[in-house]
Amino acid sequence: MDKAGANTALSHERLGATLVFLSAVIWSFGGAIARFLTISDSWTIVFWRALFAGLFLLGFLLLRDGPRKTFALYRTMGIPGLLVAFGFATASTCFVIAISYTTVANVVLIQAGIPLIAALMAWILFRERIAPSTWIAIGAVIIGVAIMVLGAPLFSGGALSEPNTAAASTYPNAWIGNLLALTIAIVFAMTTVVTRRFPNVRQTPGASAGCFAAALFAASQAGSLSVTTGELGILFVFGALNLGLGMALFVTGARLIPSAFAALLGTAETVLGPVWVAIIHGEIPGIETMVGGGIVLAALIAYLASTLRKTAPALSGQQSQKA
Numbered sequence: 001m002d003k004a005g006a007n008t009a010l011s012h013e014r015l016g017a018t019l020v021f022l023s024a025v026i027w028s029f030g031g032a033i034a035r036f037l038t039i040s041d042s043w044t045i046v047f048w049r050a051l052f053a054g055l056f057l058l059g060f061l062l063l064r065d066g067p068r069k070t071f072a073l074y075r076t077m078g079i080p081g082l083l084v085a086f087g088f089a090t091a092s093t094c095f096v097i098a099i100s101y102t103t104v105a106n107v108v109l110i111q112a113g114i115p116l117i118a119a120l121m122a123w124i125l126f127r128e129r130i131a132p133s134t135w136i137a138i139g140a141v142i143i144g145v146a147i148m149v150l151g152a153p154l155f156s157g158g159a160l161s162e163p164n165t166a167a168a169s170t171y172p173n174a175w176i177g178n179l180l181a182l183t184i185a186i187v188f189a190m191t192t193v194v195t196r197r198f199p200n201v202r203q204t205p206g207a208s209a210g211c212f213a214a215a216l217f218a219a220s221q222a223g224s225l226s227v228t229t230g231e232l233g234i235l236f237v238f239g240a241l242n243l244g245l246g247m248a249l250f251v252t253g254a255r256l257i258p259s260a261f262a263a264l265l266g267t268a269e270t271v272l273g274p275v276w277v278a279i280i281h282g283e284i285p286g287i288e289t290m291v292g293g294g295i296v297l298a299a300l301i302a303y304l305a306s307t308l309r310k311t312a313p314a315l316s317g318q319q320s321q322k323a
Helices: 003-028 030-034 042-075 080-099 103-111 114-127 132-150 162-170 174-197 202-223 229-255 259-281 286-314
Strands: none
Touching: 003 229, 003 259, 030 103, 030 229, 030 259, 042 080, 042 229, 080 162, 080 174, 080 202, 103 132, 103 174, 103 259, 103 286, 114 174, 114 286, 132 162, 132 174, 132 286, 202 229, 229 259, 229 286
16 A cells, blocks of 8 residues: 555544444433433333434435435445344433433443454354454453443442442332343444444444334323423434434544444443533432443453454455445
């Protein structure tokens, strides 16, 4: 590659890294935005958020690819694309319901294990080789998630029990939210495996189809879809900007950089999400979240950094993901 080509490739990687990092920052505000909503029916929130996100992503596709190609992308999604749609519909629905049962920190930190859950899933389904260091990281994630899901009982009765008191009283059924967060991690890991096994699968059509499916299902479950003008504005930001724009930036940038680098940049969402909620709403996670989440995050960063060192030279000139 000549100097001009090398400079162009470097410019593309910098642009990709910037877009992926911005997507992580935008996604990190999801929990803080949700906490401004006072709507008691979570299904109403799911409906409006999914609808706004689906419309935004559809508009993004029409603007980027034109009507004819956009229609072709939906028509040729196939089973892999439908699996992506199912995963996105399930995850976007579970997120809204999960944060009504537990802290935002619990939800985003449990989701941090997605790349390692995907590696484990690929080994189970396709016998993809897993390096010893990855097995160690997977074990650490399992331990960290178990600490968060089991929650306060692990730390009760001692010096560490006090930070749990407020969280336990605010979220007495936190285990429901924790299990929903684990469901999000599993379905997103499935989506990761699908897109890895079928590299021609485009994520955006599946994501938008998943949003419309989630909105349709939520409409059948909600007691009422009526919201105030102020609530509708928050829901627009929550759906179109937080979910839709974040997805558009991610799929655009992730095509320009190695997948491990994209995942590493994505940890910004995990780190910043609990911070925004703590600063804006005063929601402080319990000690079990700090301990378990710290284990998960440390294992993830170590795994991604190791993967990036091994694969970056080979992947720097290739597309790592398809939008």
